[in-house]
Amino acid sequence: MAPCAIGGLAISAAVWLVWPSLLPGPQVESSSRPDAQSCAECHAQQYADFQAALHAQTLRRLADTDLLQQFAGRRFRVSGSGAELGWSDKEGRLLAYVVGQSRTIPLDWAFGSGRHAMTPVAVWENSQRETELLEHRASWYPPGELHATLGLDGHAASNLEELGKWHAPAEAARCFGCHSTRVPQQDGRIGLDHLLPNVQCDRCHQGSQDHARAMRAGQSATGLVHWPALTSLQAIDRCGECHRRADEFSPDELHPESARLVRFAPVGLSLSACFRPGARQPARHADALTCVRCHDPHRPARSDADYYRQRCLECHDPQGGQRKPCPVQPATSLCTTCHMPKVALNAWLSFTDHWIRVREKDGQTAKKSH
């Protein structure tokens, strides 16, 4: 009896040991992510609203934009490198080259919605068949200017860098990962034909496939990430997966005078005095300040400053708000002008500084942080 039992145990254990099992990879690489159409079956309004949001337009094939017409035939001299770039249209494909050289690189993808900018990107497979990416040195800025891509106006260390910034396979996957909902990958090779572009429902509502399956089966268990149950910090860190998180910076970098920080809204927000009281509270808590408190993620971001003033007054209302009202300006003034100003990083691109603070105290903050 005992040998039989141990024999059975041995066979079960052997089968269990050889059964394939993989380490969990990034969620965005998962092959089982549904596209937004299946969510639209029940959430038609949110789906319709979201189509106008910039997150729904973060990545396109260049042929689906008018960048070919915008770039072809034009020339642009990059101030830092001194190289002159040119573009040509070859059978509907945009080719970039350094003027005076015969080598061309086809630009097949456009990153960015076009509201602020669009950057052409070249993608190829290296000798190991891994996907590499070249972020082009020149971007398109509305209404039709060509200018250096943000962060790429410096000296070129190699000939390839005259055309743009080369990204290794892992970085290429991360670029696509933030501009897409699903990026299938195998051994460093991105399955571009099966890529699900743009930020769709499942990028933020992880578990939507299980949710849809449960709903269709008439079950109540949803399996979705429940945003209101996340703490404020967890909620902004979810946005920070692409927009950067404060814990990715060293303490020396988290400084009011760092112009770099304005690009990363969750980092600034997490440093704000307004954020800290509710950082560990659930996102639904009255003290909690998260990205979605001001930005409806299903709609385009509002551009009227008065809307944001109203959000500030939810706490800082002189008529009985929980927090101290502004001692300098009346409640009718626009809060963001002083506390969240726009910072221009080049002639065409400016960012709202989300580090909400009294800027006159920056010197003291700097002293403290040193």
Next chain:
Amino acid sequence: MLVSFVLLAVAAGLHPVSGDSVWWHVSRGRAVCAGEISPGQALLAAEGNREADWLGGAPCFACYYLMGDAGLMLWRLLACAVLAVISWRMFAAGSAFLQLWLAVATLLVTSNNWDPSPALFGLLGVWLADRWARIPTARLALPVLTACWANLAPGAALALAIFYFRPDEGGLTARRKLGTLALMALALCLTPRGIWTWRDSLVELWPPLAADRAVLVHTPFRPLWHDADSVAFCGWCLLLWAAIALLVRLPTRRAACAPPLLLSVLAAAACSINLPLAGFWLATVVARLTSREPSTGVKSAASMCLVAAISLVLAAGYWSAAPQRLGWGIAPKLDLASLQEVWGNRQRAGNVWCVDTPGAGAISWLGQGRLKAVDEPRRALLGGRLRAHVLLCDDLAQRREASYYRADSSEGGWHASLAAQRVVGLLVPIERTDLLAGLADSAWRPLTLAALDIPHGQAGDPDANPQIVEVLKQENLITRGVWSAAPLPRFGSASHIDLWGLATGRPDASTALAQAAMFQCRRLPAAALKLLFPVVREAHSPEAAALFHRLQGDLAWREQLETGHTSQLRQSAGRVHPSNPPPEMSAAWRNTIAAYAAGHPDQAASVLEGIEAEACYARGWLRLEAGRPAEAVAEFRTLVSRYPDHPLTILAAHELVAISPER
């Protein structure tokens, strides 16, 4: 027969000490001798539990303290000798043929446990438990044996299984048997870990209890078939084959011997680290069966020849999974001299994240309490931290610096994880090229190029910056300076004597190959080639030839990316496009490529004549790789001045700037 067995024991045993956990256990022993009852907590930043086998490192440390490196080597030889004697005597009752092969198999299966580590006590525990279980007067000592085993070495719960499944030869009643088992079970808890010793011991014997297989396959606790090329695995297969064959022929013994056989197979299959322990238990079961087996006839001459051949393979390091050769001392991978220069002599304090046990051991030994290893794989397994450790390794290899969410909703990204552990340094073994490649573009930079465990410091850290700058200078010197690699060592290194090299004159290329591969994954192919030339010239190894072709492919790919053109040198030397062979070559080009592939770049440049662009470019690179930058500059200048519009001119101009930054 005995002579051939002794020959095999010497050929397999007389190798430099190379066990992964040597420095870890010596450090644990030092901590115990300094009064620590929980050395793991004293040495590891992440450790929160006490250890059951807290005393295991003390004998290792005593050995090193009394005799230094020689003490570690003597431990290895003594362990090999003791296990050889036990193995030989264990099968004395069988035929001479069986005795030789089963003793060889038993000795080989234990070979991973000869180096200084408490694992040797586990093997002795198996042997003693098996012997004492059948001697009525000795049974009383079994609880004492269990307690000693639990305090010294992992896997002490095995003692109970050995006793329980040992066939009753002395008229032991069921009540007495249960009583002895109960005493042994209690004795197992007589450690600083208390009742939890049970849990730890079971996890050590069956790691899937504490971590899932997806994690374990990336650790030393992986299932057996991931190490199917090891010497120990071959010994285990021999033993298993003998056990099955004997059981088939002795049906009356099946009921008694099948359960321990199956359990030992399970323990070995679940985790390759358990192979010596489980294999040795299997050997005791086989020994019981052979004692009843009549002689099967003598095939002495063939057996002795085969054992001699195995001895030769082991002595020469030809077994790919056991590349150590006949020698004396400490293997270069355990030599801490280079690490000592980086971290040993300075008042640096903080946590160092180590990939594996050798790294954790090195930091524990050199850090002296100032520097602490974050974790060690076995302690991480027992503490439930192995998954986090493996996922962090995966993030580093995949260059996932920024935070992200995994498919199981956990958070990944190495930056935040290392920051949370207050890590000031990383220690990455040179053979982990995936991690070294992953770190190549990060802020973590190597602090020395000489060590086989590469220490990394963070750019911007004032303590690390001077060494980072020094390494950058060295990299530039190797890549573009007047530097060429020294001939391969034939007599060993500072830490060991290569007896095989002394006897045969054949150099050991393993270190140079590993360093060349390291440069390749740091995207410094020219530096890698310079290190590879002596290997290609002197060692004629297929690995070197394969690496040479990969490096040519890397350089060709870079040319293609930068200019849209691949030079004839790279096309010809690397067979870049096998489906599209390079154009017909002249005799000069053929001679050039032949000399280049044989590791003589200078000679290759000399035989290549002509002033066409491809020839100038090739000669420039060949001179650069030969460590003659001045001559390379002359060739590149010729190319730039004569062929300003040729695609290769772009690369030549770039090299001119890189070789002479002041231009």
